[in-house]
Every structure is written in C-alpha cells, then in structure tokens.
Amino acid sequence: METRLNAGLAEYLIALGDDELILSHRDSEWCGHAPILEEDIAFANLAVDELGHARLWYELAAELLDEDKERFPDHLAYFRDASEWRNVQLVSLPNGDWAFSVLRRYLFDVLEVERLRGLKQSSYKPLAEAAAKIYNEELYHVRHGRAWLPRLGLGTEESHRRMQTALNDLWPFTPQLFQALPGESELSGVVPTTPGLEAEWRTKVVADLASANLNPPEKSNPMNRPRTQQTEHMMDLLSESQMVARANVEARW
Amino acid sequence: MVRNPDSRGAISLQDIWRALDDVVDPEIPVVSLVEMGIIRDVMEVGGRIVVKMTPTFAGCPALEVMESDIRARLEKMGIDLVDVVRALDPPWTSDWISESARRKIKQIGLAPPQVHGGDFINVLDAPVTCPYCDSFNTTLKNSFGSTPCRMIYYCNNCSQPFEQFRPL
Numbered sequence A: 001m002e003t004r005l006n007a008g009l010a011e012y013l014i015a016l017g018d019d020e021l022i023l024s025h026r027d028s029e030w031c032g033h034a035p036i037l038e039e040d041i042a043f044a045n046l047a048v049d050e051l052g053h054a055r056l057w058y059e060l061a062a063e064l065l066d067e068d069k070e071r072f073p074d075h076l077a078y079f080r081d082a083s084e085w086r087n088v089q090l091v092s093l094p095n096g097d098w099a100f101s102v103l104r105r106y107l108f109d110v111l112e113v114e115r116l117r118g119l120k121q122s123s124y125k126p127l128a129e130a131a132a133k134i135y136n137e138e139l140y141h142v143r144h145g146r147a148w149l150p151r152l153g154l155g156t157e158e159s160h161r162r163m164q165t166a167l168n169d170l171w172p173f174t175p176q177l178f179q180a181l182p183g184e185s186e187l188s189g190v191v192p193t194t195p196g197l198e199a200e201w202r203t204k205v206v207a208d209l210a211s212a213n214l215n216p217p218e219k220s221n222p223m224n225r226p227r228t229q230q231t232e233h234m235m236d237l238l239s240e241s242q243m244v245a246r247a248n249v250e251a252r253w
Numbered sequence B: 001m002v003r004n005p006d007s008r009g010a011i012s013l014q015d016i017w018r019a020l021d022d023v024v025d026p027e028i029p030v031v032s033l034v035e036m037g038i039i040r041d042v043m044e045v046g047g048r049i050v051v052k053m054t055p056t057f058a059g060c061p062a063l064e065v066m067e068s069d070i071r072a073r074l075e076k077m078g079i080d081l082v083d084v085v086r087a088l089d090p091p092w093t094s095d096w097i098s099e100s101a102r103r104k105i106k107q108i109g110l111a112p113p114q115v116h117g118g119d120f121i122n123v124l125d126a127p128v129t130c131p132y133c134d135s136f137n138t139t140l141k142n143s144f145g146s147t148p149c150r151m152i153y154y155c156n157n158c159s160q161p162f163e164q165f166r167p168l
Helices: A003-028 A037-064 A071-078 A098-119 A125-153 A157-173 A195-211 A233-241 A243-247 B013-020 B063-076 B099-107
Strands: B028-032 B039-045 B048-053 B082-086 B138-142 B150-155 B161-165
Touching: A003 A037, A003 A071, A003 A098, A003 A233, A037 A071, A037 A098, A037 A125, A037 B138, A071 A243, A098 A125, A098 A157, A098 A195, A125 A157, A125 A195, A233 A243, B013 B039, B013 B063, B028 B099, B048 B063, B063 B082
Parallel strands: B048 B082
Antiparallel strands: B039 B048, B138 B150, B150 B161
C-alpha cells in the first residue's frame, strides 16, 4: 500500500487498540473486587482477551509504520500522555457500580462484533486475518454480557434500578462510538465506515435492553467529543497503568 | 535434513515433530502443543528450523512460554538455529485438538470442546457432557472460566462443578 494509506490505517488501528487497552485496564480493576468469584475470574479473563487484541492491533500498526513489532506496542501503552490517546471516552470512565461495568462492556462489545464483521472482509489481508481471530473471541464477550442483562434487569427491584441508572449514565457517551475513526476517511474498502455501524448496533442493543426491561433515557445530553479529547479520568488511569514502566525505562521484562 | 553437531547423524523433520510432541501446553500440561493443534508446521529454511505456531486465543498469556519451551526442546537435540513464527491464518479451531488430547483433557476433569466442523456458534447451546459422570444434565454457569479458553459448568447429576475447554 501507499505510504499515505499506511499512515492512515496505522492511525485507525492505534485508535482500535486504544479502545481495547483502556477497557482492558478498567476491567482488570475488578480483579479481587468483583461481587462474585465467577465474575471476578470472568472480568480478569475478559481483560486478558482485550489486552491481546490491543497488542494485535498495535503490532499491525507497527508493521505499517515500519516500527519494531516488540517495542512499539509497549511504547504506545506506556509512554504516551493522555492527550495522545485516541480511545472513546466510554472506556475510560471509572467503574463504580458493577452494573455499570457489565453494561459498558456489553454496549462496546456489540459494536465491536459489528465492526469486526466488516474488518474480516478488509482488502488488507493481515487486518482481515486478525479480525477473523478476534471476531470469534468477541462472540463470547457478547454472550457474557447478554447473559447478565436479563439477570440484573429482571432480577430484583434493586438490580433493575442499578442497571437502569448505569444505562442512563452510559448512554450519553454512545454517540461518540459512531464517529469516523482517525484515518478512516481514506480507507474505503479497507475498513467499514464507523457511522454505518450505528443502525445495526441500535437495533440489537435496544432489543436486548427491552427484553431486560431496560430503556435508553429519552432525554440525554450527548457527550459527543472528538477522540482527541479525553476525560479527566484518563490521567489517573495512565498514572497507574504506566507507573512501573516509567519508573525504570531501561528495565527488561 | 539438519546436521546434528554432536554427530548423532542427520535429524529429519519427522524427528523434530516427535520431539515437539514432548512440549506440553503450559496451561494443560497433560497434552502437547502438537496434540492441541498449536504447532502448524515445521520447515527447514536456509539451514534454520522454522516452527509455525498459532495462538489458541489472541491474548493467551502462555504464548511466550510456549515459544521458549519449543526452543529449549530443539536445543536439547542440538538444533540452535530456530525461528518460532506466529501465524493467525487460518485461525486456530478447537476441532484441531486430537482424539488423544480429548481423552487426556477429560481425565483431568476438563470437558473437551464439542466438535463443530467449522462454525462453533452452532454448538454453543448443545449439551456438554460432565467429565466425571458422563451426564448430559449440565448447566452453563459462566462463559469465562479460570483461563480465557474455559467455561464453567455445573453437573446437575453428580453435583460437580467443572470446566469445559471452549469450542472455538
């Protein structure tokens, strides 16, 4: 591919990797704290999956930019400041209630599966291959989330209330999910258009939520910021996730 | 053919495959990487041995261990020039787990994945047999178990919780 396309696709892949890595970090925070043992284990493993996916996207970006495949992912993860990250705001929001984390995962995973379905058809073969691998794994993520919607949404009065509160808090951050990603405008045929994924996402999500007696808020104030803008929570998150790597940059792991 | 430096003669690719059958899956040490279908190919390229492997799961934390175990096993037979390469295509499927591995997995109380013939979605709701009492009366408790490749089930017949290696 041409250099210009390479740079655009690398930007796109780094944004995808950023989404996965930040979500992975938030999910990993439940390790040792989740409300039941099975979910403690499940969230740790979901986080491991996303970490692996982030690494795959970053490695593909490294190839396109002619960077070292081993070192570039570490550079991206550990040595960028908040302003250099391109993840959506949804994934960096602090955990709080467990209902919030389950629902966030679900909202994100449904989109991811839709996007991967398109990426599997990419004309750039290494991308299509990675997408096929990740797609299979993400189907299990959606399955996990979908199992919890009715359990909590139709469980007790309290569990329903907490799920609906989580949905009200998360919903304003969903429009940003459908903004074109960095580099995307030049990648026709290589990646699916992100705005084009919204209709399918909305149909699936609204149906699943309704079957769990949950409803998106009628009035919400959309937080549709560009991906170059991060929440204030990113600083805290990065200071924790990057602390060890930055403490000794020469360390070998 | 590769010359063996300690002069035990030439080593064939078949010898290498046999040796690699000693390298166990770090997370299920009763089965080998060959039986799991993780090692896809062994080639000689310009005097180097290239071992092609594919991850079961993209984020599998055991990948580095597998690579160094492969190198260590081949070094033991005097082969130092080894490249372990990772390939994603075709993506690993649990259908590649051999019959022998399925038996061994079951013996340690881990239910083997159902054979699906291409699309694992079709078997996701199919019953899973309890590895302890062979009952079909089992219930899925969680689609994530102690590793990303396992799910948690409960046997309603013998009251034993158990894990299944996920179909993929």
